[in-house]
Amino acid sequence: MRYQLKKTFKMEAAHFLPLVDDEHKCKRVHGHSYTLTFFISSEKLIDGMVCDFKDISFVVKTVIIDVLDHRLLNDFPGLENPTAENLAAYCAEIFVHEFRMLYYRPTHPWYKDRKKQFISLDAVEVKETETSFCRLELNRHL
Numbered sequence: 001m002r003y004q005l006k007k008t009f010k011m012e013a014a015h016f017l018p019l020v021d022d023e024h025k026c027k028r029v030h031g032h033s034y035t036l037t038f039f040i041s042s043e044k045l046i047d048g049m050v051c052d053f054k055d056i057s058f059v060v061k062t063v064i065i066d067v068l069d070h071r072l073l074n075d076f077p078g079l080e081n082p083t084a085e086n087l088a089a090y091c092a093e094i095f096v097h098e099f100r101m102l103y104y105r106p107t108h109p110w111y112k113d114r115k116k117q118f119i120s121l122d123a124v125e126v127k128e129t130e131t132s133f134c135r136l137e138l139n140r141h142l
Contacts, residue, residue, distance in 0.1 A: 004041040004122060007056045010034065011065050015073040015082040029072070035127040036060070036091060040142070044117040051103065051119060059098045064091055084134035088126045092138055096121055099142050 014031040017024070038060065042050040073082035078090050099121070119142040127133035 002041050002043050003045065003050050004039055005050050005053070005056070006037060006039055007053060007060070008035060008037045009057075009060050009065055011036065011069040013068055013071055013073050015079075017081060017083060018074070019081050032128045034087075035125075035133075036064070037123075037125040037127070038091075038095060038121065039123040039125075040119060041122050042117055042119045046117050055099070055103060059095060059102055063094055063098045084126045084128050084132065085136070088124045088134050088136035091126070092121060092124045092136055092140070095124070096140055096142060103142065 011034050012031060013034060014029055016029045017026040020027050038056060040050060040056065068076070073079045073087065076082075076090075079086060082090075103119075121138050121140045121142055123135055123137045125133055125135045
């Protein structure tokens with residue numbers, strides 16, 4: 001049995017795709033109302049939870065949404081070519097690092113149980129429009 005959490009966030013950002021042909025409409029600066037969805041799972045629960053939704057929200061809001069919202073994505077190192085695929089990978093890497101820093105900090109309430117439970121980041125979805133999105137499947141141990 002495996003429990004999977006799904007947490008969704010929204011942000012507004014602009015980008016352009018520098019590597020497409022000059023005639024491609026995405027070569028020009030334009031914006032999207034992005035939806036970012038994180039899928040986290042574990043086989044074991046601590047206090048009846050995989051983890052607290054507030055921990056997921058804290059990480060995503062402080063190091064992803066607050067940083068990228070209403071910005072030009074191309075300005076960020078690692079996002080010079082901000083396709084949905086590259087944005088998903090970028091968000092996944094930041095999330096993995098920052099979640100580990102928060103969740104496994106000795107002052108975190110669940111620190112004592114960290115060796116009893118293995119949490120994974122299963123996937124990150126980046127939705128640019130109602131019909132266009134990328135799902136990056138990871139199964140990365142947190």
